[in-house]
Structure formats: C-alpha cells, structure tokens
Amino acid sequence: MNRAIVIYSGGLDSTTCLFWALDEFDEVHTITFDYSQRHSIEIEYSKKTIELAERIKGKKVFSHYFKLDLSQIGGSALTDLSIDVPKKRSDEEISSGIPITYVPFRNGVFLSITAAMAERHEVYNIIGGWNVLDYSGYPDCRYEFLNTFEKAINLGTKAGAEGKNFKILTPLIKMKKSEIILFGKEHGADYSYSYSCYTGKEIPCGECDSCILRAKGFKEAGLEDDFLVRLRNEGYNHP
Numbered sequence: 515m516n517r518a519i520v521i522y523s524g525g526l527d528s529t530t531c532l533f534w535a536l537d538e539f540d541e542v543h544t545i546t547f548d549y550s551q552r553h554s555i556e557i558e559y560s561k562k563t564i565e566l567a568e569r570i571k572g573k574k575v576f577s578h579y580f581k582l583d584l585s586q587i588g589g590s591a592l593t594d595l596s597i598d599v600p601k602k603r604s605d606e607e608i609s610s611g612i613p614i615t616y617v618p619f620r621n622g623v624f625l626s627i628t629a630a631m632a633e634r635h636e637v638y639n640i641i642g643g644w645n646v647l648d649y650s651g652y653p654d655c656r657y658e659f660l661n662t663f664e665k666a667i668n669l670g671t672k673a674g675a676e677g678k679n680f681k682i683l684t685p686l687i688k689m690k691k692s693e694i695i696l697f698g699k700e701h702g703a704d705y706s707y708s709y710s711c712y713t714g715k716e717i718p719c720g721e722c723d724s725c726i727l728r729a730k731g732f733k734e735a736g737l738e739d740d741f742l743v744r745l746r747n748e749g750y751n752h753p
C-alpha cells in the first residue's frame with residue numbers, strides 16, 4: 515500500500531498537494547495543526563476542502579487534527595494578537611527578509627509531530643507545500659533544511675532504524691504561485707474553500723502578504739480565485 519501524509523493547512527499550497535497526493539497515492543492522510551493561530555478559521559475551511567476533495571476524487575482522506583498552543587511561544591503576528599499582521603506591502607518588501615508572520619521554527623515543530631503521526635500509521639511519505647516564494651522568507655522551508663530533517667527522521671524513529679525509508683516530498687518547491695495553481699488544476703483542485711488570509715476574517719482581507727501573493731498567483735495564471743467566485747455567488751462582496 516502506497517501511503518502519504520500531507521501537512522495540511524487548507525491554504526493554496528497544501529490544497530494543491532492534497533489533490534496531487536490523491537492522484538499519486540493509494541491512501542492519503544492529512545494532518546492539520548490547531549496551534550492557536552490568529553487565523554484558526556482555516557481549520558474549519560480545511561475540513562470543507564477535504565470533504566470536497568473526497569467527493570471530487572471519490573476517495574477517502576484520513577484526516578488528523580493536532581492541537582498545540584504556539585501562543586505560549588508567541589513572537590509572531592500569527593500567534594500573538596498584540597502584533598499586527600503587515601498590510602499592503604510591496605512585492606519587494608514581501609520578498610526581502612523574514613517577515614513578522616514567521617512563527618518560530620513552526621515548520622520544524624510540525625514536521626516532528628507529522629513524523630510521529632506518520633510512524634504510528636505506517637506512512638512513510640510526508641508531503642508539504644513548501645515553495646520558492648515561502649522559502650525565500652522562511653528559513654525552515656528551505657530545501658536544505660527539509661533534506662536534513664528527512665535524514666533526522668530516518669535516524670530518530672523506530673521505523674527508520676528498522677529499515678523503513680521516510681521521505682519528505684516537496685512537489686511545489688520550485689514553483690511560483692501561478693504555477694502551483696495551474697498544477698493543482700491539472701489534478702482537479704477546487705480552491706472554493708481553500709483559505710489563505712492571515713487575519714482570520716471570514717472574508718479574506720486582500721491586503722496581507724498571503725492574500726496579495728494569492729491574488730497575484732491567480733492573476734498570472736489567468737484564472738479567477740475559486741474562493742472569491744464562491745463568495746460572489748453567495749452574495750458577498752470582496753474588498
């Protein structure tokens with residue numbers, strides 16, 4: 515049995531990974547983290563997208579939810595409500611330096627827990643939506659880090675010691691947003707409930723880095739954002 519687990523926030527990148535994984539693997543698991551994020555609304559949306567993916571692909575998704583409270587660490591606009599989410603930043607600002615939305619070693623923490631979950635369910639392929647855009651700003655999304663972490667999982671688990679070969683798969687690592695969207699569409703992705711906004715408001719703000727990158731991605735892909743189309747059909751106006 516060919517199994518994989520997707521680190522699943524319900525955003526654009528991980529939704530693309532989910533649809534791709536459903537084409538590539540016999541059994542697909544997801545792990546979604548409830549880490550006291552400002553935008554915890556993404557968890558409710560992630561459930562809707564998983565249901566949608568199951569319907570579209572006619573295949574069960576084994577979804578796991580994991581609670582951990584990263585607000586106890588804080589230090590990020592995503593886990594400390596007293597720090598504002600940056601708005602209306604230019605492309606240059608977004609692509610330079612490490613933003614205040616960086617959550618201290620979040621990816622390392624998530625990967626450790628995902629590896630534990632994967633070992634327990636005998637799943638040896640770990641998939642994440644890390645990509646060029648993210649890794650320019652977030653050091654724990656760099657390919658070198660992921661490659662080294664893969665070695666650590668193989669060295670530090672019982673399954674690894676017994677010869678199972680854990681792999682960290684990065685299907686989107688070299689893609690920009692528009693390419694990710696087009697790749698997702700090739701795999702039947704529906705982004706109607708895929709939520710990306712850092713503010714956590716039900717209607718995406720359109721001004722945070724995540725909203726800006728998403729809008730740019732859809733524009734460059736020559737497509738309308740499924741999420742906004744759905745909002746419009748439901749009678750909402752988007753800023």
Ligand SMILES: [Zn+2]
Nearest residue numbers: 711719722725
């Ligand atoms: Zn936003």
